[in-house]
Every structure is written in structure tokens, then in C-alpha cells.
Amino acid sequence: MKVIIAKDHAEASRLGADIIEKIVREKPDCTLGLATGSSPVGMYQELSRRCHEEKLDFSRVHSVNLDEYVGLAPSHDQSYRYFMDDNLFDHINIDKANTYVAKGIGSVEANLREFNAVLNKTDIDVQVLGVGPDGHLGFNEPGEKLYDGAHQEVLDESTIDANQRFFASRDEVPRFAVTMGMGNIMRAKKLLMIVAGSKQDAMRKLLLSDKIDPKCPCTFMRLHRDAVVILEQALADEIGYKG
Ligand code: GLP
Numbered sequence: 107m108k109v110i111i112a113k114d115h116a117e118a119s120r121l122g123a124d125i126i127e128k129i130v131r132e133k134p135d136c137t138l139g140l141a142t143g144s145s146p147v148g149m150y151q152e153l154s155r156r157c158h159e160e161k162l163d164f165s166r167v168h169s170v171n172l173d174e175y176v177g178l179a180p181s182h183d184q185s186y187r188y189f190m191d192d193n194l195f196d197h198i199n200i201d202k203a204n205t206y207v208a209k210g211i212g213s214v215e216a217n218l219r220e221f222n223a224v225l226n227k228t229d230i231d232v233q234v235l236g237v238g239p240d241g242h243l244g245f246n247e248p249g250e251k252l253y254d255g256a257h258q259e260v261l262d263e264s265t266i267d268a269n270q271r272f273f274a275s276r277d278e279v280p281r282f283a284v285t286m287g288m289g290n291i292m293r294a295k296k297l298l299m300i301v302a303g304s305k306q307d308a309m310r311k312l313l314l315s316d317k318i319d320p321k322c323p324c325t326f327m328r329l330h331r332d333a334v335v336i337l338e339q340a341l342a343d344e345i346g347y348k349g
Contacts (some may be wrong), residue, residue: 198236297334
């Protein structure tokens with residue numbers, strides 16, 4: 107696993123965008139695995155800028171997203187479909203028909219069948235990841251066991267706490283989500299994690315321990331042949347990570 111320490115979030119976002127740009131330029135019809143949350147927003151802004159100012163071409167790119175809240179329609183401003191349109195797809199020349207975010211409303215079983223069918227026929231060239239304060243990837247919450255394929259998760263109380271800042275009240279945060287499984291994530295050719303926010307515990311377990319622990323799903327990144335973690339100097343200093 108390669109760890110890059112950036113001086114601040116702006117630099118982390120630029121370095122992340124460099125990695126995505128290289129893939130898109132080398133393979134214009136690549137598939138990007140995308141993530142929501144505040145961590146990749148700066149990188150998405152940088153990619154949007156490069157699309158406009160530096161002719162970075164997304165016209166043949168496909169994408170699939172990590173997860174979606176159960177119960178939120180695509181038009182809900184906290185749904186992950188809305189987030190992706192608002193933070194990236196509306197600002198680059200991607201064909202939205204080539205973007206996939208799992209459905210949050212309707213039959214969960216049918217939505218998971220569709221999500222798994224999409225994943226089973228998709229080779230993800232790079233999977234963008236954030237990380238939850240509890241170490242979750244996508245919505246793969248800590249537990250005794252992790253899942254291979256797309257499935258439904260009950261959100262941990264700490265995840266509801268962390269994500270309530272985006273909703274009018276804690277009660278409005280959905281309690282369930284559908285997410286890619288750990289197997290889907292690990293099968294991506296490359297993993298790119300941008301770390302931002304209060305992620306000290308998760309980063310200690312990922313960077314300062316040798317344990318692969320289902321109770322901290324992000325530790326599985328260490329098993330991947332081509333995983334990159336970009337974190338900020340301040341966080342590295344705080345946990346005593348020297349590189
Ligand atoms: C949500 C998403 C995760 C994301 C996490 C961290 O729980 N399902 O994919 O990594 O938030 O979010 P943030 O980047 O805002 O800290």
C-alpha cells in the first residue's frame with residue numbers, strides 16, 4: 107500500500123485528481139468507481155476544472171458508485187445520486203447514462219439484484235474511497251464478518267452521528283443503505299483513498315498496525331496490490347505516522 111502525505115486538503119485533492127487523470131487519459135473508456143462524502147469533493151472540483159480548462163475528456167468514461175441510502179429518492183438532496191450529479195457529473199462531459207448509482211427506493215431485493223448484476227459485468231479501473239470514522243468503506247460497517255457482494259447494511263450509530271451534519275436532524279438520517287461489498291471493492295484494479303476529517307482511529311489501525319480486522323474494514327486495503335492512501339500532514343502528525 108502506498109501512502110502519500112499531502113501538505114493540506116487542496117494538495118491531497120490535486121494528487122488524487124492526478125491519479126484519476128492519468129487513468130482517464132490512458133484509457134478513455136475506463137470505469138471509475140466513485141465515492142460520496144466530503145473527502146473526495148475537492149478532487150471532484152479539480153477534475154471538473156481540468157475537464158473545462160485542460161480538455162480532460164470524460165465522454166467515454168463509465169462510473170459506478172459505492173453505495174446509496176435506502177429510502178432516499180434520486181431527487182432527495184442527500185441521496186448519493188443527487189450528490190454525484192451535483193458534485194461531479196453536472197460539471198464534466200460524462201454521459202449520465204453511463205453512470206450508475208444503486209437505487210435507494212423500491213424493492214431492496216430488486217435493487218440489490220440490479221446492483222450486483224451491474225458489478226458482476228463491470229471491471230473497475232480505480233475505486234475512489236473515503237473512510238468512515240469507524241473505518242467503514244462504502245457502507246461496509248465493522249463487524250464479525252464482511253460481505254463479498256452488494257448487500258444491505260444497518261448503519262452504525264456512529265455512522266448516523268457522523269452523517270447527521272448533512273440532514274436537518276438526526277432522525278432524518280436513513281438507518282439502512284445498500285453498498286458494494288468488500289469483494290467488489292477489493293476487485294477494483296486500483297484503490298484510491300482520500301482521507302479528510304476526524305479519522306484518527308481508523309488511520310491508526312490502517313497505518314500503524316499490522317492487523318487485518320473486519321472490525322475496521324479499511325484495514326483490508328493493505329491486502330490490495332495497488333492501493334494508494336492520501337492523507338494530510340496534520341493527521342499524519344497527530345497519529346505519529348512518519349511514512
Ligand atoms: C459515508 C459514505 C462513505 C464515506 C464516508 C466518509 O458514510 N458512505 O463512502 O467514505 O461517508 O465521509 P466523509 O468523507 O464525509 O468523512
